[in-house]
Amino acid sequence: MNRDMIYLGGRWVASSSAETIAVENPATEEILGRVPAGTAEDVDRAVAAARAAFDGWAATPMAERGAFLGRLHEALAARAGDIARTVGLELGTPLKIARAVQTGLPLTVLRGYADLAAQPAAEETINNSLVVREPVGVVGAITPWNYPLHQVVAKVAAALAAGCTVVLKPSELTPLVAYLLVDAADEIGLPAGVLNLVPGTGPVVGAAIAAHPHVDMVSFTGSTATGRAISHAAADRIARVALELGGKSANVILEDADVTKAVKVGVANAFLNSGQTCAAWTRMLVHRAHYDAAVELAASAAAGYLAGDPFDETTRLGPLVSAAQRDRVRGFIARAEARLVAGGAPVPEKGYFVAPTIFADVDPDSELAQEEIFGPVLSIIAFSDDDEAVRIANNSRYGLAGGVWGEPGRARAVASRMRTGAVDINGGAFNPLAPFGGYKQSGFGREFGVHGLNEFQQTKAIQQ
Structure with a gap:
């Protein structure tokens, strides 16, 4: 199950480093395969590709972006068996749960964003002001290992529907299922640079994304300690951050x-x-x-x-x-x-x-x-x-x-x-x-539905 490339600007290309990360089967302790250990240079290239694609994607009518997401849903649904099997192998989720939750839930979320984008909300007016929503820009999505496709889709689908372009770093423990999503995106002809994939470790790839001067927003799900570090890195450049962190419910x-x-x-x-x-x-x-x-x-x-x-x-x-x-x-x-x-x-x-x-x-x-x-x-x-x-x-x-x-x-x-x-x-x-997110040290920002979409948008008032 080796995946020896990263995905930049609509193409599978080699990482700038020959180093790789072993992906383990936690049920057997055997090595499933390897993925590239991405570098800060790879992040630079991915951000450049996302930045170059942003204006065109942002200008694409929202309903057309929704149509892309609809086709992405179809292509990903055709891979449902592979998704469940892959999550079962790299995370150890029992097959019944892998089918229903690890596969079914992200497909439901993706379908929801496709439908939401297909019927954009009406413009809002307040007296002489037209209130419009515009995409934030380039989004760095850093996702966890426990729901490896669901958390990717929660960020990527919302960001793409909003008109943002994305640099995705999946968890180094469960990166393989993210490749299935990118395979599907490539298959449907998602415009080059709209979605980019750089696997790697948090201290290298995650840190480079969080601190990158041309990443407009970082969306992170994971531990509170790492979320705190990401907040500090993004705060230095006043970048937007959405954090979904720990819980003790x-x-x-x-x-x-x-x-x-x-x-x-x-x-x-x-x-x-x-x-x-x-x-x-x-x-x-x-x-x-x-x-x-x-x-x-x-x-x-x-x-x-x-x-x-x-x-x-x-x-x-x-x-x-x-x-x-x-x-x-x-x-x-x-x-x-x-x-x-x-x-x-x-x-x-x-x-x-x-x-x-x-x-x-x-x-x-x-x-x-x-x-x-x-x-x-x-x-x-x-x-x-x-x-x-x-x-x-x-x-x-x-x-x-x-x-x-x-x-x-x-x-x-x-x-x-x-x-x-x-x-x-x-x-x-x-x-x-419905909106999902936390109070206190469980983070801030919301995922899913219109509330999740709004996280990836700026609000502008135009007086006339």
């Missing part, structure tokens, strides 16, 4: 909730993608009236998450992405000062697996409840009333997502007090057209 189960359903859905949410989800509900807050039952239900649910081969249709829990991530998660488990109610189940000897793990009686101020672990680890915390539940839920430097279970009016009241960017009530489904 609370799942609040009120006294009048359907506890059985709330716990079952909550455990599934926490363990999705082996817990490698920024919006995962990793803190389960349960009213004391149901606490013991909830702990028992959660432990029973965890027993159904057998770790194994991602390509076995019965597997529900794949490996973590790397040895370093596995060891980091195991460190949190080893240091935990709480009651272990699930964990230690057998996992394959080879591969970077961690057994599904649940702790009860967790101190809300402890490391276990405060740090983003990014593995299949769930903390259960008791509360006595709605006010205490809200205090515990908001006792975090993060604010990305969350859930509330209970009588709808009461649950809505609790949700409105949670300082977080998204809240699901009684298992409300994720909406890929």
Whole structure:
């Protein structure tokens, strides 16, 4: 699965360096292939190509840009099987989840932006002013490994719909699926320079994009620490930044909730993608009236998450992405000062697996409840009333997502007090057209739908 080129100005070309990055299969510890280790010089070339293409793409009518995205959707959908297989290999996502989430979700998002661009919003007038939206310019998109195509599409599709051109750096841990997107873009004849691909490491390619004087906006998804560094680099030149960072989301189960359903859905949410989800509900807050039952239900649910081969249709829990991530998660488990109610189940000897793990009686101020672990680890915390539940839920430097279970009016009241960017009530489904983003150290800016489109646009007032 070697991909030995980068994509600049509508052509596959060699990197300026002969160095490569090995891509590993985390389920088998085998090397899948290699991609170029891009350089700052490669970023310079990519930005130059994006800058040269910008005026023409920005001047292309939005509906025509939407038509390109529609064709891109068709070409990518034709690769759905390859996408699921590739994500299964380079990330270890179980095949069922790879098809539904890692493949289906980005295709839905891409279709949404194609439709949005096909029907541009009407121009706004305020007295004698015409308010127009224009593309920001050249966008540097730096994407994570946990949802490697979904996060690419969330940025690239919105930026292209808005009229921006893009330099894309996928994660060096899961870069292969991004090549499938660029293959599709090349196949449909996306104008040269509109989308450019430079794989490489964060300290080299990511840093070069963040600091580049001709990148007008950086859109980043990843850790809060890296987001902070990107913000500093972009601030020196007053460039726009959108950040989707970490999370430590609370799942609040009120006294009048359907506890059985709330716990079952909550455990599934926490363990999705082996817990490698920024919006995962990793803190389960349960009213004391149901606490013991909830702990028992959660432990029973965890027993159904057998770790194994991602390509076995019965597997529900794949490996973590790397040895370093596995060891980091195991460190949190080893240091935990709480009651272990699930964990230690057998996992394959080879591969970077961690057994599904649940702790009860967790101190809300402890490391276990405060740090983003990014593995299949769930903390259960008791509360006595709605006010205490809200205090515990908001006792975090993060604010990305969350859930509330209970009588709808009461649950809505609790949700409105949670300082977080998204809240699901009684298992409300994720909406890929609704705005998604964080409060506090979970970042700023929004993705998806018209709100995601607006992130890549400037607003101009024309008086007449």
